[in-house]
Amino acid sequence: xxxxxxxxxxxxxxxxxxxxxxxxxxxxxxxxxxxxxxxxxxxxxxxxxxxxxxxxxxxxxxxxxxxxxxxxxxxxxxxxxxxxxxxxxxxxxxxxxxxxxxxxxxxxxxxxxxxxxxxxxxxxxxxxxxxxxxxxxxxxxxxxxxxxxxxxxxxxxxxxxxxxxxxxxxxxxxxxxxxxxxxxxxxxxxxxxxxxxxxxxxxxxxxxxxxxxxxxxxxxxxxxxxxxxxxxxxxxxxxxxxxxxxxxxxxxxxxxxxxxxxxxxxxxxxxxxxxxxxxxxxxxxxxxxxxxxxxxxxxxxxxxxxxxxxxxxxxxxxxxxxxxxxxxxxxxxxxxxxxxxxxxxxxxxxxxxxxxxxxxxxxxxxxxxxxxxxxxxxxxxxxxxxxxxxxxxxxxxxxxxxxxxxxxxxxx
Amino acid sequence: xxxxxxxxxxxxxxxxxxxxxxxxxxxxxxxxxxxxxxxxxxxxxxxxxxxxxxxxxxxxxxxxxxxxxxxxxxxxxxxxxxxxxxxxxxxxxxxxxxxxxxxxxxxxxxxxxxxxxxxxxxxxxxxxxxxxxxxxxxxxxxxxxxxxxxxxxxxxxxxxxxxxxxxxxxxxxxxxxxxxxxxxxxxxxxxxxxxxxxxxxxxxxxxxxxxxxxxxxxxxxxxxxxxxxxxxxxxxxxxxxxxxxxxxxxxxxxxxxxxxxxxxxxxxxxxxxxxxxxxxxxxxxxxxxxxxxxxxxxxxxxxxxxxxxxxxxxxxxxxxxxxxxxxxxxxxxxxxxxxxxxxxxxxxxxxxxxxxxxxxxxxxxxxxxxxxxxxxxxxxxxxxxxxxxxxxxxxxxxxxxxxxxxxxxxxx
Numbered sequence: 115x116x117x118x119x120x121x122x123x124x125x126x127x128x129x130x131x132x133x134x135x136x137x138x139x140x141x142x143x144x145x146x147x148x149x150x151x152x153x154x155x156x157x158x159x160x161x162x163x164x165x166x167x168x169x170x171x172x173x174x175x176x177x178x179x180x181x182x183x184x185x186x187x188x189x190x191x192x193x194x195x196x197x198x199x200x201x202x203x204x205x206x207x208x209x210x211x212x213x214x215x216x217x218x219x220x221x222x223x224x225x226x227x228x229x230x231x232x233x234x235x236x237x238x239x240x241x242x243x244x245x246x247x248x249x250x251x252x253x254x255x256x257x258x259x260x261x262x263x264x265x266x267x268x269x270x271x272x273x274x275x276x277x278x279x280x281x282x283x284x285x286x287x288x289x290x291x292x293x294x295x296x297x298x299x300x301x302x303x304x305x306x307x308x309x310x311x312x313x314x315x316x317x318x319x320x321x322x323x324x325x326x327x328x329x330x331x332x333x334x335x336x337x338x339x340x341x342x343x344x345x346x347x348x349x350x351x352x353x354x355x356x357x358x359x360x361x362x363x364x365x366x367x368x369x370x371x372x373x374x375x376x377x378x379x380x381x382x383x384x385x386x387x388x389x390x391x392x393x394x395x396x397x398x399x400x401x402x403x404x405x406x407x408x409x410x411x412x413x414x415x416x417x418x419x420x421x422x423x424x425x426x427x428x429x430x431x432x433x434x435x436x437x438x439x440x441x442x443x444x445x446x447x448x449x450x451x452x453x454x455x456x457x458x459x460x461x462x463x464x465x466x467x468x469x470x471x472x473x474x475x476x477x478x479x480x481x482x483x484x485x486x487x488x489x490x491x492x493x494x495x496x497x498x499x500x501x502x503x504x505x506x507x508x509x510x511x512x513x514x515x516x517x518x519x520x521x522x523x524x525x526x
Numbered sequence: 527x528x529x530x531x532x533x534x535x536x537x538x539x540x541x542x543x544x545x546x547x548x549x550x551x552x553x554x555x556x557x558x559x560x561x562x563x564x565x566x567x568x569x570x571x572x573x574x575x576x577x578x579x580x581x582x583x584x585x586x587x588x589x590x591x592x593x594x595x596x597x598x599x600x601x602x603x604x605x606x607x608x609x610x611x612x613x614x615x616x617x618x619x620x621x622x623x624x625x626x627x628x629x630x631x632x633x634x635x636x637x638x639x640x641x642x643x644x645x646x647x648x649x650x651x652x653x654x655x656x657x658x659x660x661x662x663x664x665x666x667x668x669x670x671x672x673x674x675x676x677x678x679x680x681x682x683x684x685x686x687x688x689x690x691x692x693x694x695x696x697x698x699x700x701x702x703x704x705x706x707x708x709x710x711x712x713x714x715x716x717x718x719x720x721x722x723x724x725x726x727x728x729x730x731x732x733x734x735x736x737x738x739x740x741x742x743x744x745x746x747x748x749x750x751x752x753x754x755x756x757x758x759x760x761x762x763x764x765x766x767x768x769x770x771x772x773x774x775x776x777x778x779x780x781x782x783x784x785x786x787x788x789x790x791x792x793x794x795x796x797x798x799x800x801x802x803x804x805x806x807x808x809x810x811x812x813x814x815x816x817x818x819x820x821x822x823x824x825x826x827x828x829x830x831x832x833x834x835x836x837x838x839x840x841x842x843x844x845x846x847x848x849x850x851x852x853x854x855x856x857x858x859x860x861x862x863x864x865x866x867x868x869x870x871x872x873x874x875x876x877x878x879x880x881x882x883x884x885x886x887x888x889x890x891x892x893x894x895x896x897x898x899x900x901x902x903x904x905x906x907x908x909x910x911x912x913x914x915x916x917x918x919x920x921x922x923x924x925x926x927x928x929x930x931x932x933x934x935x936x937x938x
Contacts, residue, residue, distance in 0.1 A: 117530075130698045140688060159650065159651060160651050161651065161652075169557030184793060189724075192641075211790065212787075212805060213784075214893065215787075215788070217786065217909045221665075222634070222662070222663060225639075225686075228639065228640075228722075229643060229644075231726070232640065232643045232644075232647075232722060235721070235722050235725060236644075236647075238721075240569050240570075240721065240725035241569065241725070241726075241729075243722065243725035243726050243728075243729050244726070244729060245729040245731070246721070247723075247725075247726035247729070248627060248723065248726040248727060248730065248923065249687075249730075249793050249794055249923050249924065251633070251726075252632055252633060252685065252687055252923065252924070253634070253664060253685045254632075254685040254686045254687050254690075254791070254922070254924050254926060255562060255923075257686075257788075257924070257926075258687070258788065258793065258923070258926060259793065259926025261790045261924075262788075262789075262790050262791060262792065262793065262924075262925055265790045266571075266788060266790055267787055267788050267789070267801075267802065267805060268787060268788070269683065269784055269785065269787065269789045270686065270786055270787060270788035270925070271684050271686035271690075271693045271697075271926060272684065272685045272686065273682050273683070273684055274634075274663060274664040274665040274682060274683040274684070275668075275681065275682035275683065276663055276665055276669075278682070279682075281667075282682045286697065289700065289837070293700070293703075293704065294807070295785070295813070307593055308801045310646065310651075311639070311643055311646055311654075313640070313651075314640065314646050314651035314654045314660025315654055315655075315658040315659045315662070316659050317624070317651065317654075318652070318654045318655065318656045318658065318659075319656050319657070319658070319659045319660065320656065321577055321659065329913075341536070364585050366918070375626075375679075375680040375681065375682070375706070376623065376678060376680065376681070377626070377627065377669065377672040377674070377677065377678050377679065377680070379622060379672035379673050379675070379676050379677060379678040380673065381673065382657075382660040382661070382666075382669060382670070382673070383659075383739045391678065393852070394623060394678070398706070407830060408655050416610055421735065446881070462877040479661055502598070511664060512659060512663070512669075513660065513663070513665055513668070513670075513681075514669050514672060514673070514681070515668075515669065515681055516684055
């Protein structure tokens with residue numbers, strides 16, 4: 115099988131930092147905090163009352179009113195982000211639709227719809243349940259509806275690996291293009307978890323910050339960090355066969371060069387000792403890219419702001435990078451938009467790609483009290499101009515799923 | 527190119543809780559359907575289900591973990607342990623990082639989420655289980671199998687509605703093909719027999735109705751009127767050929783190729799022209815480098831809904847041309863019901879067993895031919911026949927399609 119090179123030709127993002135990739139990028143570079151008091155649902159009795167909500171926006175750009183009601187929020191966010199990415203890529207879908215696929219990762223799918231229908235079931239009875247409960251809830255529907263909306267008939271499904279879901283969707287889609295099963299893939303992650311059940315459950319598992327001050331709740335690598343802040347959004351990119359992109363004269367934003375994936379096989383919530391599993395995923399991504407750790411000029415970290423994650427991820431970066439761990443700049447997008455769970459890998463990969471495009475990285479905000487266990491360069495001072503040839507985006511999920519993606523500057 | 531073979535199978539189905547009892551029932555043409563007993567179903571006129579019976583997970587799963595996990599995860603773990611034992615795969619002597627897990631589910635932990643939603647509503651957020659987030663996602667089972675077995679390689683879940691199992695087994699094989707693992711524990715699982723989901727499927731008007739539960743599912747029959755929800759799990763041990771040979775493993779069949787596609791047509795209904803499932807079948811043949819004439823048997827999606835069986839028949843005719851009349855096509859859902867995310871994996875396992883045993887299980891309840899369904903559906907009685915290659919097809923809500931091909935193992 116001849117292996118193809120895979121490039122990025124489109125980016126779409128909706129997150130707490132705004133609607134659209136340009137707004138997101140500008141706000142992240144400005145170090146603007148996107149965490150707000152939660153208003154999407156009643157949180158008055160919940161221990162965590164702040165979140166990374168997507169600001170209210172006009173969804174009609176890509177979704178008509180009737181369709182909107184047939185989609186859970188995680189699907190709406192996905193279709194919006196996919197639309198933006200596809201507009202930028204300018205693919206000829208009418209011609210190539212059979213060979214363009216879609217993989218959008220989501221951790222839990224339409225949990226908001228399920229919570230609503232639960233109410234219907236208990237207050238009005240089984241016969242009042244919506245015929246759209248099942249299709250709106252199932253986590254593959256972001257990929258399904260995106261394909262239906264835009265006419266993408268190639269390989270299609272959702273990958274789930276908790277907080278690495280979006281990264282694995284991108285990684286799997288990359289492999290699909292690389293092996294020649296599609297000329298392009300619309301891939302990334304989407305999640306709409308700012309719901310009562312999700313917040314209650316993550317709070318009970320002691321993963322969420324108990325700090326309800328939106329200005330300081332999400333503070334990766336800070337000594338006083340006490341958990342993540344739940345967020346929502348979607349980050350989706352168009353991955354394309356290089357030759358296909360060249361033939362149609364597309365603007366190439368960056369290249370995707372490697373994907374590594376591993377399991378801790380250790381514990382359902384805790385990372386394995388010394389971040390061994392995460393290190394293996396990074397090493398696998400490097401090996402498949404034909405790169406050494408020292409070739410990586412920027413790491414967009416998982417950096418959730420939980421005490422364990424940030425410490426263990428730092429250890430795993432040291433394991434993989436050796437001496438260069440202390441010189442490679444590392445930042446956490448979650449410091450500004452919270453943890454978007456299954457969307458995180460999608461959004462953060464898109465941010466990594468824009469970093470390569472502009473040779474500029476955003477900082478980690480809220481890092482005023484350094485943790486001695488987290489002693490790398492997390493870019494606390496804010497945006498920085500950095501020459502980037504290759505950059506890595508890491509995602510680590512509950513259940514011990516680790517995923518690492520490597521992107522590179524595209525040079526003719 | 528790396529070749530991939532199937533060396534172990536594990537099945538928990540409405541027909542039996544292991545491979546041999548399930549296979550015996552399939553060959554005997556026995557129905558696993560019956561009246562729904564899992565919860566109070568008095569609101570329904572025809573409460574029918576394909577339930578797993580006398581399932582005892584403690585044989586395979588630690589009792590403490592079992593209390594925390596969803597029934598669907600227990601099915602997945604049990605089937606995985608069976609498959610590993612069947613393959614005589616000694617995990618203590620395997621290199622854990624080269625063994626991965628990819629178990630898909632359409633909905634994940636259906637029971638657990640709803641139970642905890644009731645706790646949230648009735649007792650408040652501080653009574654929600656601290657274990658919920660770790661056990662509620664569709665990737666939970668893949669993570670748990672890794673922890674139980676030490677399989678530290680690639681690990682995630684795929685969801686593609688009713689095409690989940692097929693897509694999961696196909697992608698797992700690709701992971702071995704590209705060299706990211708030597709062995710994959712791959713399959714699908716589902717436990718949808720829960721009041722709210724059942725109400726959701728009922729509201730979709732997709733469930734079959736019949737006085738005699740055992741006759742409720744009648745794929746390809748003129749009088750068919752829907753599908754019946756089933757549950758269980760199917761797990762295959764996929765292994766790189768040289769790895770299997772080196773340890774002297776028994777080989778059931780060879781994985782030849784697979785593909786997925788999307789109709790890009792409608793959220794619920796299949797595209798009338800069968801374009802999407804036809805494309806998946808064509809692409810799978812292409813990936814396998816096989817001519818249509820080399821396929822002897824198709825384990826069809828064959829749900830028993832008026833639309834599906836007609837569309838699928840048309841697609842088979844379109845892809846296979848004249849050879850369609852020489853094909854044996856059966857729907858084993860007539861016996862084990864529609865196992866949702868598990869269906870594609872269970873049916874892929876059945877396709878493997880037809881190649882291995884040279885026996886094709888029938889479509890039962892086939893009495894009145896439908897002029898729109900005019901293939902050889904192996905009516906009512908199993909047939910002894912040489913099966914060089916068998917294909918398993920799946921079609922899901924959201925427009926997802928999958929096709930996967932296995933070949934008889936000739937010993938070289």
